[in-house]
Amino acid sequence: MRSMKHLALLLREVEDQLVVCMRCGMCQSVCPLFAETGRESDVARGKLALLDGLMQEMFKDPAGVSDRLNRCLLCGSCAANCPSGVRVLDIFIKARAILGGYMGLSPLKKLLFRQMLARPALFDRIVEMGSRFQSLFIRSVDDLLGTSCARFQSPLGERHFKALAAVPLHVRTPALNAPAGGSGIKVGVFVGCLVDKVFPEVGEAVLKVLRHHEVGVFMPDGQACCGIPALSSGDLESYRALVRHNLSRFAPGEFDHLITPCATCTSTIRKIWPLMAGDLSAEERERVRLLSEKTLDVSQFLVDVLHAALAEGAEETGERRLITYHDPCHLRKSLGVYAQPRSLIRANPRYAFREMAEPDRCCGCGGSFNLQHYELSAAIGRRKRDNIAASGCSEVATGCPACMLQLSDMLSRAGDRVRVRHVVEVYAEALDDNRQS
Amino acid sequence: MIGRALIAEFEKLLGRDNVFADEADRHTYSYDAAVLDPVLPALVVRPTSSEGLGRSVRLCGENALPVTVRGAGTNLSGGTIPARGGVVIVTNGLNRILEINEADLYAVVEPGVVTARFAAAVESRGLFYPPDPGSQAVSTLGGNVAENAGGLRGLKYGVTGDYVLGLSFFDANGEIVKTGARTVKCVAGYNLAGLMVGSEGTLGVFDRIILKLIPIPAARKAMLAVFDDIAKACEAVSGIIADKIVPATLELMDNFTIRAVEDYGHAGLPVDAAALLLIEVDGHAAQVEEDASRVEAVCRGRGAMSLRVARTAAERDKVWEARRAALSALAKLKPTVVLEDATVPRSKIPAMMNSLEAIASRYRLTIGTFGHAGDGNLHPTILTDRRDRAEWSRVEAAIDAIFDEALKLGGTLSGEHGIGLAKSRFLEKETSRATILYSRRIKTALDPKNILNPGKIIGE
Numbered sequence: 001m002r003s004m005k006h007l008a009l010l011l012r013e014v015e016d017q018l019v020v021c022m023r024c025g026m027c028q029s030v031c032p033l034f035a036e037t038g039r040e041s042d043v044a045r046g047k048l049a050l051l052d053g054l055m056q057e058m059f060k061d062p063a064g065v066s067d068r069l070n071r072c073l074l075c076g077s078c079a080a081n082c083p084s085g086v087r088v089l090d091i092f093i094k095a096r097a098i099l100g101g102y103m104g105l106s107p108l109k110k111l112l113f114r115q116m117l118a119r120p121a122l123f124d125r126i127v128e129m130g131s132r133f134q135s136l137f138i139r140s141v142d143d144l145l146g147t148s149c150a151r152f153q154s155p156l157g158e159r160h161f162k163a164l165a166a167v168p169l170h171v172r173t174p175a176l177n178a179p180a181g182g183s184g185i186k187v188g189v190f191v192g193c194l195v196d197k198v199f200p201e202v203g204e205a206v207l208k209v210l211r212h213h214e215v216g217v218f219m220p221d222g223q224a225c226c227g228i229p230a231l232s233s234g235d236l237e238s239y240r241a242l243v244r245h246n247l248s249r250f251a252p253g254e255f256d257h258l259i260t261p262c263a264t265c266t267s268t269i270r271k272i273w274p275l276m277a278g279d280l281s282a283e284e285r286e287r288v289r290l291l292s293e294k295t296l297d298v299s300q301f302l303v304d305v306l307h308a309a310l311a312e313g314a315e316e317t318g319e320r321r322l323i324t325y326h327d328p329c330h331l332r333k334s335l336g337v338y339a340q341p342r343s344l345i346r347a348n349p350r351y352a353f354r355e356m357a358e359p360d361r362c363c364g365c366g367g368s369f370n371l372q373h374y375e376l377s378a379a380i381g382r383r384k385r386d387n388i389a390a391s392g393c394s395e396v397a398t399g400c401p402a403c404m405l406q407l408s409d410m411l412s413r414a415g416d417r418v419r420v421r422h423v424v425e426v427y428a429e430a431l432d433d434n435r436q437s
Numbered sequence: 438m439i440g441r442a443l444i445a446e447f448e449k450l451l452g453r454d455n456v457f458a459d460e461a462d463r464h465t466y467s468y469d470a471a472v473l474d475p476v477l478p479a480l481v482v483r484p485t486s487s488e489g490l491g492r493s494v495r496l497c498g499e500n501a502l503p504v505t506v507r508g509a510g511t512n513l514s515g516g517t518i519p520a521r522g523g524v525v526i527v528t529n530g531l532n533r534i535l536e537i538n539e540a541d542l543y544a545v546v547e548p549g550v551v552t553a554r555f556a557a558a559v560e561s562r563g564l565f566y567p568p569d570p571g572s573q574a575v576s577t578l579g580g581n582v583a584e585n586a587g588g589l590r591g592l593k594y595g596v597t598g599d600y601v602l603g604l605s606f607f608d609a610n611g612e613i614v615k616t617g618a619r620t621v622k623c624v625a626g627y628n629l630a631g632l633m634v635g636s637e638g639t640l641g642v643f644d645r646i647i648l649k650l651i652p653i654p655a656a657r658k659a660m661l662a663v664f665d666d667i668a669k670a671c672e673a674v675s676g677i678i679a680d681k682i683v684p685a686t687l688e689l690m691d692n693f694t695i696r697a698v699e700d701y702g703h704a705g706l707p708v709d710a711a712a713l714l715l716i717e718v719d720g721h722a723a724q725v726e727e728d729a730s731r732v733e734a735v736c737r738g739r740g741a742m743s744l745r746v747a748r749t750a751a752e753r754d755k756v757w758e759a760r761r762a763a764l765s766a767l768a769k770l771k772p773t774v775v776l777e778d779a780t781v782p783r784s785k786i787p788a789m790m791n792s793l794e795a796i797a798s799r800y801r802l803t804i805g806t807f808g809h810a811g812d813g814n815l816h817p818t819i820l821t822d823r824r825d826r827a828e829w830s831r832v833e834a835a836i837d838a839i840f841d842e843a844l845k846l847g848g849t850l851s852g853e854h855g856i857g858l859a860k861s862r863f864l865e866k867e868t869s870r871a872t873i874l875y876s877r878r879i880k881t882a883l884d885p886k887n888i889l890n891p892g893k894i895i896g897e
Contacts, residue, residue, distance in 0.1 A: 064461030
């Protein structure tokens, strides 16, 4: 391990942002993790103080700081509520990369990120194989939610998870390059791992909606992960490889907008890619900038660009099914997207929309947080489940496949009869009705 | 340092999850919201029961370990910095509202209840708990009582201490002491609650707090008066009070703050105005109407350029959003924010504002001033970067000058933030040598080993 002095020096990169925190503690009122544990090291103020302490060499425990830094959903609630405007997520992402680089990755993470995730073709093959053999290890627990659980004692614990899709999207629809139709617009589609491998039906809904609106589609094969799982674990090397790979698949000149059905991918490409572009070549940086500016969440694209809306202002009536909406942190807190998905839902006349309490409270998934701290993740998720149940709705829509996994787990474990769907599925379904009428 | 055996004893008492001995964890309890250097505690414990709290205090007493009790750590005077090391006792695990009594208008709470959560719970029963410190979304009631926290409604409704009917607390030996009652009137024994309010954790550790509640006012009206001269705004403040009107809230914002708020939130504030008064009157509908028109007359009589009355709840919210944004807006301008709370008699506000302006220019500093003008409690907010050593030494000199000025005008070092570490060396100036010695004798009598938040308020 290199010297503390060296680490302190590395942390100077975030110093200008660290000093902005005035330790007022307002982040405590919105942090979902702090609400569960009440521990100062679990809230932004504490983590920022730890990083500051390391930088000032006030104590010498980088491993301890790294552990506490990793206990975070990266939901951005603190940053959205911070009186001083501390860019908490930027700091945490950078600090995780710095500490990750300084201390080295665990062998398991090295294997997962460098040997699998960062090699998209191999990753696809492993997942396809997993999909073929998974029925040996899991059994279905809820038909409505489509969840399963482990047959035997497993590292997945008590989770009710969505199994891998039998046929991932990239096999169903290998690659597309269709010209713009009546809309005169062509979009690139960044599918994202979860939509490709777990929720291909969401990807199909996206394509269907684009066809309906006569939007041209550029969907290259060999798409890779957006890189956030590697980066948030501090693996800058795998992250960079993934960004480069995606840059090689998506030439910004091919389309007007880059859309994704995954809140996390949208937020990563839009905000994190430029933030972490420092060590790319000038040419790559320019491509990152262009791509990031073109990137939109699918609901944002449909509502803001296409002005898609079919039957505005559907009121609650007895005949309509009640649906509610969960705000993914990466849409609402990071990108300010919250009205558009609601408009898309209201566009489906089969449903009446009803807001749940605390719709923008984090569901507790937080990507790898769910894997490393499942009990905490589930405790936070239960509050979301309670709010959904209290809304009395029979369906809950959201805009992030990771949230969909978490909501399915929570609802399935509670035995609720509530379906979990992506907003684009809800909207796509309305198009059928429209065609029939 | 604390030995392994003692840590094990705490773990047995409170559970392993509630005892933090790792350096990293301890480091996160080494600071509060004051701009002061952090001090690492030797151990942090988080009791979740009254019994656990009392026995923790006792254990510290037996081992002569300093105890710093911490709620949310939002205080601005360093009161929760563990200046002599020792044990930090975190109270946010003691967060139950035990009773809200609608018939007798009181509530019983544990010290770790978050203020805003309590206020909302009370309001859902049609009752009102007025103290609203700026940190209320986070701060705890125990901390509010220990610091005698104020807020925007201090002018009409008073501060936290005005709502404490009774208390139970642990003394330095971990024995339970009770004072006050659930009744409005109670003269049974010494007024120990009065001694405990604002004692900043130096005399005991709160176990339960009985708080007075009042009926929620039937009507409210907010307005915003614009002035082209800060002196006129200050005169209007004095004028309103002199006219025997007591608004619930009477807030002042200087031009620098107005521009910062407008840049930050685009609330539609007049950026050319030298000063704004944000005023709310409440009570019975008829009285609210009358008070509002009299306030309007006073403001116009003192040269207000314009006066906007909020007609709807949304407009009212907008007025208060602008005020609440003041600190955020200023905080975004510079890395370090020093929020002072020197307080003067209301009639001296014009003089104090002049002095603040002079101090800003004498020390070449940016100072935005806003605050609770109605009760004389101003928040001169110095914007700086602590890393700039030359500027920081000017900031320290300016803070001294602000205190001197406030005292010269017959005011006080602190209207609502407390003395803590930050101002303890100035307290003698406001009071007298004998006051400090008298206070120390009380402290020594009640806490002979000096374990309860040593070094705060009266030094050592």
